[in-house]
Amino acid sequence: MTAIYSNSTPILPRSDVPNADPDASQHSFDVYEVYQQALADEEISPPLAAILSLTELVTRSDAGTMFELVQALNDGAESLKKRVPNPIGLTAGCELFIGFVTLFPHGSANFSELKREIVHQGKSYTSQVINFRSKIAELTLGFIKDDSVILTHSYSRVVIRALLHAHTRKRISVYVTEARPRGLGLKTYEILTAAGIPCTVVLDSAVAYVMNKVDFVLVGSEAVVESGGLINAVGSSQMAIIAKAENKPFYALAESYKFHRLFPLSQYDLPTHHSGILSFVHPTNRPATEQIKPSQHDVNVQNRPLASLAQTPISGQPSTASPQRTMTSEQMGKNPDVDYTTPDLISLVFSDVGVLTPGGVSQYLVGMFAGL
Template identity: 65%
Template sequence: MTSVVLSQPSPLRDLASSAPIKQDFDITKAFHRILEDEAISTPLAAVMALTELIQNSDAGTMFELVKALNDGAEALKQHTANPISLNAGCELFIAFVTLFPHDSANFSDLKAELIRQGQNYATEALTYRKKIAELAVGFIKDGSIILTHSYSRVVMQTLLLAHKQKRISVFVTEARPRGLGIKTAEALTAAGVPSTVILDSAVAYVMEKVDFVLVGSEAVVESGGLINAVGSNQMAIIARAANKPFYALAESYKFHRLFPLSQYDLPSHNSSILSFSIPNPEISTVSSSSSSQDQDKSEANRNKLVPTPITQEYISRNNPDVDYTRPDLITLVFSDVGSLTPEGVSQYLVGMFAG
């Protein structure tokens, strides 16, 4: 399933009103079962779950099948707090099915071929991180000091490969609210890579010491911009101010036809993020037989505000998980399809989904 096969529309366009699926198949359960494999990321798990949906579909026409896939994708989104990378995988697979060129004798043969292609793509996609790592290592000089953010499988693979060939040191942000930078630092230290965890608020402090910034991605959008763990945007801004390269690593199944203009255009944004809490007045009940002094104290308590306890859990709920980095702040995007400028990502996406 590549950009080549996404270039011709299918002539199958039948009219139907239902999208029958076997009753014992639950795409959400299939999706979460697939995600239990640490090597599989969210968009790839979506592709694999939708492939299983085809296997369990009783659809007799292309219209029914596409409707079943769209319904399945919608069901997955309903059970995901941050649907961005999930959307990228669903979008890619549904476009593939819709535009798949074929000469099948009947619809059953077509479904079997779609299942085979989906399974082959999933197998091939698991090699993408290795391709990206080999490409990106060529840009890492011996003795490099690297700044990375949060936790990314493809970044980890790249850093571990670089460590085998060159001397590197890595600063890792703590990456609140999820704190996944600690996971990265622990894995690097276990592999013998010199690494130090820094506060998110110390990015500007450490930027003068680093040679470049290297981050992963939740998605790379149509503008060539990047959606990644919150804090990536401020790192890119500081890197630009310090004239340091900002590199992003992204498998091509994370390329997403989305065009945000600001942070608030992201599908993950909602009204509860960065909302202001309103303190509650302290409530005190006084009986009618109470003294005037007690009543005066009660009146004073009514004007007293009770602050909301500020816990790490409360901060996490009130803050975004991801943010958007503009394309002009990104130096290069390393992908399994090559090293691309942000403009190159836009061109690739256009060709990938051309009908």
């Protein structure tokens, strides 16, 4: 966490503490609103947005002691976690900042001066760490050969930075999964093709089909946990399992502020899991108006002779009599947004602190939060 001591320009638009309204208080301050404003910047990820919002909380706080300040920060962090459906990334940022504040050296003349210094360091850190992605991209470049075929998943800022950087130096082609239900893989596709990188969107269900054509898998991360495992967009785990079966390297890219003191043993230990995920719907309990009825196309298919069905092609565009089926919002809500990839499936983790094995991530996390 030594990088937090810097002289970079703060990126929050608000003025620094000396010019702030002396009557401002955390009682009229909405930490979640600041968090959302920070996320409006495409370059800001949830952990950084969390650090920025807690930094602003320090600015607005009327705490007179370190105990009161840490308590206010913990309360702010809890407020964020309760109001965000997926709190994994922001929790990592909150832990990092609160840990830093707790161990911040007390060399200031008074507590107000100490708070000003904490705010300065917090803003400076968040402006510096944007460059971590460029450092990771440079580290990743050494593992990418000319004419590499890469498979990636969904959308990741650091992965896109790495791929765009590799494109300036080497010839690469990229497969990207659609990443339903949000379809963020299409965003990745648009960015890469606009940059001139040959790219093809792959169905999530076709990962095994395409794996034999790729040289390695490159994914981003929501968080890297103490076990050395990875929390990322749902589908990452099955991609890693298939890569392992096909003997293809599975590389994860993660900025060090995404390292998270969490030790899940399974998918169901993630903070995002709840009883509604993958729960069953009993048709007898559904209102009559919600009963699913077969379409006329389904009825026609059921009534057709078997010989006729055997001649029907299994590929091609659906007919106008067969509307495209999509999941309802209720069905989407019963599915997870992220999953957990166990460390045994991960080849290497590329981070701003170096290229680490999953075991190396565990060691770094212990040292990081021990000395911060």
